[in-house]
Amino acid sequence: MQRELFRALWSQVLTFFALAVLIVAGWWLATESGLVDTRTFPEVGRIIGAQTQLSDPAPATFLDHLAVTTVRVLAGLVAGCLLGFGLGVLFWRLPVVGRALEPYLLAFYAVPLVVFYPFLLVLLGINSWPIIAISTVMCSVPVALNTWIGFREQKEIHKMVGLALQMPPLLRFRRIELPGALPEIFTGARVGAVYSLVGTIGMEFMVSSEGLGYAVRYQYETFNVPSMYLFLAATLALSFVVVTALLAVSAVSLRHHG
Amino acid sequence: MSGDRATAAVATREEAAALASRRDRPAGRRGRIPVGPLVVLGVAVAVWYLLSLALFVVPDPLATVRVLAGNFSSEEFTDAVRKTAVDGLTAFVLSVIAGVLLGALIGLSALARRTLEPAILALNGIPKIAIYPVLMLVFGLGSASQVTMGFIFGVFPVIINFGGALAAVPAIYGKVARSLSMPWHQRLLKLDIPAALPSLAVGLRLAFSLSLVGVVFAEIIGSKGGLGQIIISKYTLAQYDLMGAAVLLLIITSLAGTTSLWALERRMARRWR
Numbered sequence: 001m002q003r004e005l006f007r008a009l010w011s012q013v014l015t016f017f018a019l020a021v022l023i024v025a026g027w028w029l030a031t032e033s034g035l036v037d038t039r040t041f042p043e044v045g046r047i048i049g050a051q052t053q054l055s056d057p058a059p060a061t062f063l064d065h066l067a068v069t070t071v072r073v074l075a076g077l078v079a080g081c082l083l084g085f086g087l088g089v090l091f092w093r094l095p096v097v098g099r100a101l102e103p104y105l106l107a108f109y110a111v112p113l114v115v116f117y118p119f120l121l122v123l124l125g126i127n128s129w130p131i132i133a134i135s136t137v138m139c140s141v142p143v144a145l146n147t148w149i150g151f152r153e154q155k156e157i158h159k160m161v162g163l164a165l166q167m168p169p170l171l172r173f174r175r176i177e178l179p180g181a182l183p184e185i186f187t188g189a190r191v192g193a194v195y196s197l198v199g200t201i202g203m204e205f206m207v208s209s210e211g212l213g214y215a216v217r218y219q220y221e222t223f224n225v226p227s228m229y230l231f232l233a234a235t236l237a238l239s240f241v242v243v244t245a246l247l248a249v250s251a252v253s254l255r256h257h258g
Numbered sequence: 259m260s261g262d263r264a265t266a267a268v269a270t271r272e273e274a275a276a277l278a279s280r281r282d283r284p285a286g287r288r289g290r291i292p293v294g295p296l297v298v299l300g301v302a303v304a305v306w307y308l309l310s311l312a313l314f315v316v317p318d319p320l321a322t323v324r325v326l327a328g329n330f331s332s333e334e335f336t337d338a339v340r341k342t343a344v345d346g347l348t349a350f351v352l353s354v355i356a357g358v359l360l361g362a363l364i365g366l367s368a369l370a371r372r373t374l375e376p377a378i379l380a381l382n383g384i385p386k387i388a389i390y391p392v393l394m395l396v397f398g399l400g401s402a403s404q405v406t407m408g409f410i411f412g413v414f415p416v417i418i419n420f421g422g423a424l425a426a427v428p429a430i431y432g433k434v435a436r437s438l439s440m441p442w443h444q445r446l447l448k449l450d451i452p453a454a455l456p457s458l459a460v461g462l463r464l465a466f467s468l469s470l471v472g473v474v475f476a477e478i479i480g481s482k483g484g485l486g487q488i489i490i491s492k493y494t495l496a497q498y499d500l501m502g503a504a505v506l507l508l509i510i511t512s513l514a515g516t517t518s519l520w521a522l523e524r525r526m527a528r529r530w531r
Contacts, residue, residue, distance in 0.1 A: 015376035040395045100294025107516050112471040114478065115486070115505045118493040122315040198385040205387065205479050206490075213388065217479075220391035228391055235388045243383045 005251035012247060016240050042226045047233075050226035060210060066234060068128075069200060069212040073242060075132045076196040080139025081189050087140065088147020088185070098148055108141045114202050121207060131208060135199040139192035146188025150181030186250035193246050197239050212238065317502040326503035334488070339507065342473060342484040345401050349408025349469040354462060356409070357416020361461075364417065365424020365454070366446075375421070382414040387475055394480055404476040404484065411472030412465035419461030423454035459523035467516050474508065 024044060030036045031043045091098030113134055120130035158180050162172040204213025212235045219228035303319050310318035317325070329335050363370045364378070390407055397403035427450050435445040477486025485508050492501035 011376050012380060015380045019377055019380060096294060100298045103292070103295050104298060106520070107467075107513055111509055111512050112474045112486075114475065115489055115508060118489075118498075118501060119309075119313070119315055122313055194383050194385070198387060201385040202387045202475060205390070216388060216391055220394065225395065232388055232392070236384050239384045240380075 005247065005254060009244065009247045009251055012244055016244075039225065042229065046226045047229045050230045051224065062215075062231075062234070065210060065212050065215045065231070066238065068210045069204065069235070069238060072128055072131050072135060072200045072204075072211065073196055073238070075128075076135025076139055076200055077189075077193055077242070077246075079132065079136040080192050080196055081143050083136060084140035084143025084188065084192060085147050085185065087144035088188075089151065091144065091148040092151040105141055105145055113138055113199070114206065117203060117207055126207070128208075131200055131203040131211075134203050135196045138195035138199040142191035142195065143185065143188040146184045146191075147181065150184030150188075151177060153184075154180045183250075183254055186246075186254065190243065190246050190250065193242050194239075197242060201235060315498050317499040321499055322502040322506055325499045326506055329500065329503060330507075335504075335507075338483055338485050338488045338504070339511075341401070342470075342477065342486070342508075343511075345404045345484065346408060346470040346473045348401075349405045349412055349473055350466050352405070352409045353412030353416055353465045353469055357413045357461065357465065358420055358458070360413075361417045361420030361458075362424065364421035366450070371421070371425060378414065378417055382418065386410045386472070387479075390476055390479055393476075399480055399482050401481075404473045404481055407476040408469040408472035411475075412469035415464035415468065416458070416461040419457045419464070420454055423457030424450055427453045456523070456527045459519070459526045463516060463519035463523055466519055467512065470512055470515070 027041065028044045031038055031041060091101070117130055117134065120133055124130045124133060154177060158176050162176045167175065200211070201213040204211040205217050208214040212231055215231040216228055216235060219225070219231060306316070306319050310316040310321075360374075360378075364375055365371070386407070389410070390403070393403040393406050397406060431449045431453065432445075435449055440448070473484070474486040477484035478490050481487050485504050488504040489501055489508075492498070492504065
């Protein structure tokens with residue numbers, strides 16, 4: 001398991017850099033040869049040297065926006081993983097609850113949760129909390145489903161070892177059941193991270209006055225196209241860092257899984 | 259699919275396990291009224307009602323249904339529903355066509371799998387909504403940008419599920435084909451594609467959901483119409499009952515489409531597994 005995860009980690013890192021190089025090279029060729037309209041796709045040099053300071057309504061630097069989005073994504077990810085883990089354990093211990101909620105959880109992909117943002121704005125105010133709330137909920141669903149499956153599909157032999165050794169329930173949970181479910185839980189967390197990013201960036205587009213999503217939209221609306229691409233690149237780089245970091249955490253945490 | 263292959267493919271695993279557990283249930287339980295999910299629905303409506311008492315922005319459930327029924331045939335709603343439905347379906351169909359072709363390429367060619375699959379998995383892991391301003395720059399505010407957004411959302415689960423399933427066709431099928439001297443196209447039609455159909459069905463359902471989500475996302479951020487645009491405009495005008503009606507309609511439409519494809523998926527799983 002660990003070897004597979006490390007291989008996936010390296011593959012992800014190499015692919016990202018290869019893609020980045022290919023896109024920049026293709027972009028440079030297309031703009032320099034006049035294949036594309038440079039008002040829509042500005043030259044690489046103009047993007048790199050673009051203005052990143054947003055003057056209105058809140059003066060903030062590139063790093064300020066990056067920091068705001070990073071905090072929101074991480075808050076949504078951590079809260080979503082905790083909530084999802086709690087729900088997954090609840091479904092495992094009380095299968096009646098799990099089966100009752102199962103159709104709704106599986107249909108979760110069908111509902112664009114961002115349509116609830118007006119309600120959240122009134123409930124939580126115009127600040128970071130509605131964004132973190134959406135991000136948390138979006139992240140929690142895959143984590144809950146995978147946690148539930150991870151505990152439910154334990155190997156029979158593991159359960160029997162716990163019973164044979166007459167381990168108390170808490171010790172059995174800590175030493176046998178939780179480690180057995182960890183690979184599925186981490187897989188759910190990696191999907192959750194992607195949803196957390198989608199929720200955060202999407203909400204920033206729509207309701208926020210800070211963060212990378214807002215900055216991309218602001219630069220688009222003020223016709224500052226090179227800056228828009230710079231913020232967009234930062235958004236994609238942040239996504240890559242979050243997803244790759246979680247893959248690295250999975251690989252290290254699952255080192256005893258062979 | 260192995261655990262590390264893709265974050266997106268996990269949906270397949272979650273749902274495959276859910277389907278497996280459903281198949282394991284005694285046959286007598288099928289066809290019974292789903293009491294648990296109905297209780298959850300009742301609790302959700304009760305919570306909605308309580309929220310409507312506490313928050314002015316939340317219309318009560320009965321009023322929302324009444325407003326939806328009263329406005330359903332209005333020109334504004336009909337146009338919005340038509341636009342979202344047409345854009346969503348167009349994005350879905352394009353996702354399926356491109357996803358099946360690319361999935362087949364990845365699933366059947368080891369070279370294509372080694373070169374393209376890591377890039378597809380990496381691209382799937384990014385928040386695609388971030389590139390919507392680029393689509394608006396290229397296509398403007400018309401349907402083309404929303405359809406493209408829906409396509410970008412929907413194509414990945416089809417590629418990953420279909421490609422992964424074709425690549426994972428048991429080796430024994432190949433031996434059977436060779437021993438029967440089957441030509442390649444016959445093997446593809448008789449063995450490989452049927453073996454991959456259950457996974458393709460999961461991909462189709464996810465593609466439908468995600469295409470619609472992508473289109474609505476795009477409509478909310480910037481478009482000339484559609485249900486997403488109605489939600490945002492009614493919120494701005496403080497017409498919360500109409501906003502609630504649009505949200506309800508969207509949820510019902512999404513769930514109805516997903517549930518139908520889910521039924522198809524279960525039939526395919528029972529038939530081919």
